[in-house]
Amino acid sequence: MSGIVGYGAYVPRYRIKAEEIAAQWGKDAATIKRGLLLAEKTVPGPDEDTITISVQAGKYALARAGIDPTKVGALYIGSESHPYAVKPSGTVVLEALGLGHDIHVADYEFACKAGSESMFVAYGLVEAGLVEYAMGIGADTSQGAPSDALEFSAAAGGSAFVFGKENVVAEVLGTVSYTSDTPDFWRREHAHYPRHGSRYTGEPAYFRHVLSAAKMLLEQTGLEPKDFKYAIFHMPNGKFPLTAGRKLGFTREQIETGWVVNTMGNTYSGSSPTGLVAVLDEARPGDRIFMVSFGSGAGSDGFAFQVTDRILEVRDRAPKLRDHLDRNKVYLTYGQYVKFRRKIRMNE
Amino acid sequence: MPSARYSREIPARYRIEGSRCKKCGRGALPARKTCPACGSTEMEPAKFSDVGTVLTWTRLHVGASFMTLDTPYGMAVIETEDGCRLTAPLAGADAADLATGMKVRLVLRRITEEGSEGIICYGTKAVPA
């Protein structure tokens, strides 16, 4: 049975606190923190982007997989902040990871669910027997428009997964996808920042798709929420995933480990995949994991996993998410933040 | 940055692939026909570790023009644990406690880009290990 054989996540060192952003725009930090359940977010350094984040997460995933990198037959990277509009992030990543030239590569875009879609395609190729191993990565360094609500949450980070049939650490029990044309959040080509439909992003977008995919997944697997040890939902802010979980009948305890958004922010295509890594960093053999992503536009991918004994062997082969998320943090002022995010117009 | 000139250096810059001298054991980056230490022509391809030690360092306050967003930044001469010497920059925050003998890890980072429309150039930077 196919599943994850290696995994890893990376977030940059830099952080900015909600207070720092709020002060800039004359907003009330306490209200925002309460409303979003978000205290601080990650910020990429000027020398980091979706490619460099993918490489770091990918290195960790390969270390845990313990495979010859040239055996990876496909690499898909999902992001809404690929460094090039035309030239896949995957080509730089495949060279940096030494995956060899005998490989399928393409980049995916589906707002925040491009990462989980990449995971599905990687899993699918392995399950179909077309490649021995395949990698799916979700990583982002998305921008939030200045003074917009999203400026508090748009963060940077990513996770990588190697799928295979042997030495699986988390078997795929089932996978679904629920998709429709729902213009809740979008960005036109050449536009600097995305736009969104404000409250329309809630019920008609996030909740409709997440809950629908979740119900499809439960039906497909024949399982109930109580059969899972962990549940991870896409985290555009701290509140939405908790609400989704509650509506479906998951407890706070089940959601807690994967709920990394309150100190990470929304890493877009890296969001639920990174929640998954946080869970894999702790899960015991036999635990079942429920994961539903969400990408605006809109769609949700659902995965159900079951952890195997092997996870104990591979877990310590690479840093854990919390090694990056909780340690060596460098807090930025708003000025440093906009400088790093290239929001200041410089001389050419 | 011309594409051909950039892509030739990919194995060295992305994967720390160079040559090792069979005679004296020293590593060299990028791959080359002769050993910079002993002059021997017996060189074999080698891929080096991404863990190394700082041999000497500085912190630049007046930096290269493409480093404006992260000045002051660090620069170090590093020797990998398997004997290859290279020069690598460190991001400002990572250079805060630079010291000779410090252990570092080599990672892939953006180095520069040719304005808003040219290619993006990646390479090796060091972070505290």
Next chain:
Amino acid sequence: MTPFGELWDRSLRNLLADAGRAALEDAGIDRVDSLLVGNMTAGMFVGQEHVGAMAADAMGLLGVPAARIESACASGAAALRLGFFEVASGAADLVMVCGVEKMNDVTDATDALAAASDREYEAYYGATFPSLYAMMARAHMEKYGTTVEQLNLVSIKAHRLGAKNPLAQFRREVTMKDVENSPMVAEPLRVMHCSPVTDGAAAVILCPLEKAKDFNARPVKIAGIGAATASLALHDRTDLCSLEAVRLAGQRAYEMAGRKPEDIDVAEVHDCFAIAEIMNIEALGFVPEGKGGPAVEAGETDLGGRIPVNMSGGLKSKGHPVGATGVAQVVEIYHQLRGESGERQVDGAKVGLAQNMGGTGASSVVHILEAI
């Protein structure tokens, strides 16, 4: 030699003509058999190559064979060395060697200067020239205990002597406070530890020894030349704080001249950065390895000291038009050996040494000259 400085109204061809014609006049001649131009990168600074032909043209030496010799900041001395061999081989009787650099047409010389380092593996990663020397300085400080104060003293000496040099770019003395308070460039090197960006040219005319008195009542003999290279990238050198190319070049020059370091009465060494002067006097054997700093502190390299170094003001105060420096150093020694250096004169100087260096020490050329 032209004045050194920011010569806004002198172009590259103007500088060549200024220095070249002055040298011809000084020798009382109208023509040479060959012209060699030491120049690092007219291409990057003013977009001009074919500098040898331009020089012959600008100097009124139509038809004279000419070429540019390049060895980064050692271009001047490298050109002089080849000029010597043209004469010594009998191929030419009169050779002009002109060093020149026009650096101030660009607003930032950093990128062009980085071409003297390893472009793909040092400059690409953001290593500027000061940063490479700063790393050498740190290694030197950690290995030998050299101090920042000792670096400061090098700059102070340079300015005190440069103030007495009418052709120098900076003709004012500086204090310890001036140096300590100057902005940091790359730790530990501050602005006042770094040579400036300069325009200028210097030219000399060579001829066989037996013919010299036909042109000059008191000619100066080139007694020895040595040159060497080392790894282009600092990181490929086995010892990060010693200048092997300088040591070898010096050794070869001493051997050819039949001289030892103790025989040198006055020297011009390549102080592109204060640490370089300290490392160079060690490599040339003027002081034991690692003792450069203490020697400077004790005044041994000052006017009146055991081994006067950089009586011209050095690159720091005189200026460093890259390709011109090597020739300018020899011009200074020439004047010293003829007793013409006024307030900067080393009494009784009979044997002088000029050391020119390229990049972070990847090349070096040493000339030993004697009064005759």
